[in-house]
Amino acid sequence: MTARRLVPVLLGLLLAVVALPRTAPAEQLVTAISTDLVSISSNFNGSQIVFFGSIERDSQSVSRPAQYEIAVAVFGPPTNVVARRKVRTFGLWINREAEAFEEVPSFYALLTTSPLGDIVGEPIRQRRGLGFRAIVDESQADDRIRPPRFEAAFLRLMQAQGRYSEVPGAVEFLSPTLFRANLVLPPNVPLGTFDVRVFLFRDGVQLSQASEQLTIAKVGFEQAMTTFSREHGLLYGLATVLMATLTGWLASVIFRRD
């Protein structure tokens, strides 16, 4: 092998070493969730979940003065939503315009240490699904431009129902490396498996990511009744009618006047 042929090989090797990712990141996230199953029974009226996390640093990493920022994004099971707008037609307000939002999360909460704009830039927000803007852009089915007023209305209504929220300050540091985040689940929380993604940022750069899962499900009687009503709809209807007839008949016996 001549020296002339060796040069490009060596150059290539050098480039590869430089471009290679570091084998282990300097910071790693370790997270825990207060409960991974929220069970809905007859007295359910919303719930609260607590996330804990710790930032593990390897010994070599220099402690830098810049602050850690945490973002916790909670995604409910995806759903398809149609937003409709009423337009006055012959004096009546009628639903005339509609826009679809496909595969949007049925629940979305973004818990952060500071306002999102201060933590991380637009490209990463879009890529990681952080913030309402990213959620709405993600749900665009085709290339057509959706009127911004529909997107605003969608976000406004979802927030009014307590399904969408951005809560800056919901993540607080208990020590320089230990943090806690509170998630409030409203009474009308959708059911299913929720994805929870935790991100660690510093100076607008993502250092680490962790994920958790959270399941919200009916249990006991509520579960049994829903399953029965879904699988044996007609029988369930018949049982309801029997219950109604019995209630009515019982009342007429108890309050009999003639």
Added chain:
Amino acid sequence: MDVYLPIAEIPMNLFLLLAMGGAVGFISGLFGVGGGFLLTPLLIFSGIPAAVAVATVSSQIVASSASGAAAYIRRQAIDFKLAGFLTFSGLFGSAAGVWLFSILRQLGQLDLMLALAYVVFLGTVGALMLQEAVRSMIAIRRGKREAPRRPGQHNWVHGLPLKVRFRRSRLYISALPIVALGAAIGFLGAILGIGGGFLMVPALIYLLRVPTAMVVGTTLMQTIGTMAFATIMHAGTNYSVDAVLGLALMVGGVIGAQFGARVGQRLRGETLRALLGLLVLSVGVRFAVNLIVTPSEPYSLTTFGGAGL
């Protein structure tokens, strides 16, 4: 005390539900109507999804009608043959109504159709009732007696073919208007979540000339039949009957109805009809106002596929 409604998938205060059932039951006992036309909008306004409200109220109407019908069965004040004709034709109307209901829901025009139908039917019937009652109140004040019904009094309905004899009601009339009436009311009941008693009673009295003594019991019997069918259909196709919500409304409703019936016996017939007309009319007007006045939020969200909203 909040109780989680498993099908509506939201918690509601149990006492609020009992109170709503009771208040509507009181009115239904007072006037001898099912009260669905009040209960369904009440539930929708308090946050229950429209589909669940309409389907569940039909089961509540079964309970309140059954409690009322029991007394009429003991008094033998029901024309079972007439009720059977009305119910059987009502099943077809009801099935068509449940079918149209799910189509309108997909098109996003369910709310509009509900509102329009409420405006047209409640507005018209309420205005007619009020007018009739006020007229007879004036007549009584002037000292005139109401003309009693004479058997054999005829109108255009009695000229139609396919005549059937109804012994209890002492009627020999065409089956056509009966079938049409039953189907129309079954249809409206399934779409609007109303029993249709407030439409059926005047139709039987003024159109078919059924004796007043038979009208209420027969209507109740027909209501039980069509509403039971509507409940089963909604449960089978839309999965929208909430039995827990239904039971709370039923218990409140049947108790309220007893007190309503007691108060109702102390009021004069014309006064009752005028009050009912006013009530029906004002619910219609309330829906009309919603359609005409600029809404504070012109946007609304619904889901298609996936988790419900």
